Amino acid sequence: MDLVDFVQSITDGLLFGATYALIGIGFTMIFGVMHKINLAYAATSIAGAYVSWAVGTLLPLPALVTFVVAAIGGGIVGYLVYLCCFKFIPVTSPLATLLGTVGMLILIDEIIVHETNGMPQPYPALFDDVYFEIGEFYGIRGDLLFIFFLSLIATAILLYILYRTKLGIATRAVAQQPVAAQLCGISIERTNASTFVITGLLGGLAGAMIGASVGVLSPLLTLPITIKGLIVTVIGGLGSIPGAIIAGLLVGAFENFFQALRGVTERDMYVMLLLFAFLTFRPGGIFSKTTSRD
Amino acid sequence: MLEVNDIVTAYGKIEALKGVDLAVSQGQVTCLLGPNGAGKTTLMMTIAGILRPKRGSIRFNGQDIAGKPARMIVEQGIVLVPENRLVFRDMTVEENLMAGAFSRSDGKTVQSDLEAMYERFPHLQERSTQYAGTLSGGEQQMLAISRALMARPRLLLMDEPSLGLAPLIVEDIFRIIRELNDEGMTVFVVEQNARMALQVADHFYLIEQGKVVFDGTPGEMEEDEVIKRAYLGKKI
Ligand SMILES: Nc1ncnc2c1ncn2[C@@H]1O[C@H](COP(=O)(O)OP(=O)(O)OP(=O)(O)O)[C@@H](O)[C@H]1O
Numbered sequence: 001m002d003l004v005d006f007v008q009s010i011t012d013g014l015l016f017g018a019t020y021a022l023i024g025i026g027f028t029m030i031f032g033v034m035h036k037i038n039l040a041y042a043a044t045s046i047a048g049a050y051v052s053w054a055v056g057t058l059l060p061l062p063a064l065v066t067f068v069v070a071a072i073g074g075g076i077v078g079y080l081v082y083l084c085c086f087k088f089i090p091v092t093s094p095l096a097t098l099l100g101t102v103g104m105l106i107l108i109d110e111i112i113v114h115e116t117n118g119m120p121q122p123y124p125a126l127f128d129d130v131y132f133e134i135g136e137f138y139g140i141r142g143d144l145l146f147i148f149f150l151s152l153i154a155t156a157i158l159l160y161i162l163y164r165t166k167l168g169i170a171t172r173a174v175a176q177q178p179v180a181a182q183l184c185g186i187s188i189e190r191t192n193a194s195t196f197v198i199t200g201l202l203g204g205l206a207g208a209m210i211g212a213s214v215g216v217l218s219p220l221l222t223l224p225i226t227i228k229g230l231i232v233t234v235i236g237g238l239g240s241i242p243g244a245i246i247a248g249l250l251v252g253a254f255e256n257f258f259q260a261l262r263g264v265t266e267r268d269m270y271v272m273l274l275l276f277a278f279l280t281f282r283p284g285g286i287f288s289k290t291t292s293r294d
Numbered sequence: 295m296l297e298v299n300d301i302v303t304a305y306g307k308i309e310a311l312k313g314v315d316l317a318v319s320q321g322q323v324t325c326l327l328g329p330n331g332a333g334k335t336t337l338m339m340t341i342a343g344i345l346r347p348k349r350g351s352i353r354f355n356g357q358d359i360a361g362k363p364a365r366m367i368v369e370q371g372i373v374l375v376p377e378n379r380l381v382f383r384d385m386t387v388e389e390n391l392m393a394g395a396f397s398r399s400d401g402k403t404v405q406s407d408l409e410a411m412y413e414r415f416p417h418l419q420e421r422s423t424q425y426a427g428t429l430s431g432g433e434q435q436m437l438a439i440s441r442a443l444m445a446r447p448r449l450l451l452m453d454e455p456s457l458g459l460a461p462l463i464v465e466d467i468f469r470i471i472r473e474l475n476d477e478g479m480t481v482f483v484v485e486q487n488a489r490m491a492l493q494v495a496d497h498f499y500l501i502e503q504g505k506v507v508f509d510g511t512p513g514e515m516e517e518d519e520v521i522k523r524a525y526l527g528k529k530i
């Protein structure tokens with residue numbers, strides 16, 4: 001592998017890693033607010049993309065609208081996951097909610113397989129005919145650049161909500177100190193629900209970006225994306241949004257580099273090794289900080 | 295203003311409150327005394343809607359609020375400054391105050407209340423952009439009090455506001471309680487430091503093992519030999 005391939009694979013990986021960053025943010029935000037892992041989150045994201053695909057088969061949508069529909073679909077599915085797996089299951093049994101989300105992951109997968117007969121479905125790409133040449137050897141794929149900027153915008157909107165609005169104050173208050181949050185008149189249930197909707201919107205968008213850059217949607221996506229999302233969350237540090245962003249880009253670049261170096265079938269092995277390296281040497285993630293809760 | 299009748303609150307099978315009766319009159323400072331584990335915090339959390347009572351009623355201006363969610367109780371005008379302050383450590387001082395105003399929708403008056411709070415607590419203004427977790431214990435207590443005030447309570451509940459603080463800061467806190475009361479605020483405060491409480495309280499309750507065992511004015515309290523020995527030390 002020469003320098004050109006090296007730089008090119010890492011650049012492409014970084015850009016695609018923006019989708020992992022969004023998925024990681026979703027996992028980490030739900031964990032931050034509820035102190036529970038939602039294993040159905042990546043499935044929510046792919047389900048959102050499938051919703052937009054399904055709507056697209058009924059009436060043709062411009063590609064950009066497809067993304068919006070995917071986000072809305074993700075928000076709705078996210079809320080349904082909250083209702084089924086979290087709202088009515090007692091908080092005192094953490095294993096119950098965890099298993100609930102595993103069940104939901106499989107259920108969403110089964111519904112997708114059933115509705116599409118297990119066949120991959122074409123998904124519209126945006127700007128896949130655009131290619132920016134940089135110098136003599138390098139270039140940037142238009143579709144990857146687009147999803148990268150879309151992720152940036154989505155993340156900026158999310159951070160704005162979290163740090164500049166009442167909803168954001170409530171969300172962070174519940175995450176840090178649920179009893180005090182209630183004493184401020186903040187409803188834990190509503191905050192939990194809104195967190196699932198917001199992360200669902202984000203996930204649906206990420207699902208659409210994944211579909212668009214791969215060119216198809218397939219039920220085979222849910223499991224790998226679930227695993228990548230969890231890896232990003234662990235590497236970024238559970239509950240850390242900046243961590244999830246950086247870890248998402250890192251994992252994207254890392255896997256694409258090894259894909260270029262060793263081929264697509266070997267790539268995920270190296271990603272797993274990266275996970276173990278982190279668990280061993282930096283178990284708290286990139287921004288390991290022990291958030292004290294009193 | 296507040297009437298607590300026969301409240302029973304349990305953790306699992308263990309009843310921490312075994313039928314508590316007491317009342318808080320409007321415009322007064324009422325103080326709840328009691329040894330560790332007596333159920334003071336449990337009572338405060340029950341009134342504030344964090345814990346659900348098994349039995350009994352809590353009337354606030356005539357309405358039964360027992361078992362209502364905390365959000366509705368804040369909206370009714372009862373706000374608790376919790377034991378151990380429970381500030382939002384990873385939020386700035388100003389964000390903590392804004393969180394306190396969550397139940398209000400009038401943006402303009404919230405802003406003017408924020409300024410009023412900074413006037414009352416100049417320390418907080420200096421530290422408005424600092425994370426609450428970096429404040430000293432006394433500053434965190436001031437923040438917890440002002441966060442509660444941001445909700446514009448009609449009844450302020452305070453659970454051991456002087457706990458673990460230096461004597462000078464304790465003086466400060468009691469001065470603030472008196473100021474608030476002079477401005478018309480009704481206060482119901484849990485306090486182990488009976489001597490300090492005597493300076494501000496209009497009425498005392500003593501709770502032991504989940505039941506109210508004494509109820510009276512400061513004068514009556516000072517005359518009660520048992521209380522005098524247990525809570526005020528020998529000389530008074
Ligand atoms: N979360 C809990 N689970 C089980 N029992 C509890 C819990 N919290 C308190 N208790 C018990 O309930 C009783 C009353 O506790 P509470 O915290 O109300 O006392 P307190 O009067 O506030 O004491 P302190 O002065 O130490 O703050 C105690 O016996 C305590 O052990």
Ligand SMILES: [Mg+2]
Nearest residue numbers: 334335336377
């Ligand atoms: Mg207590």
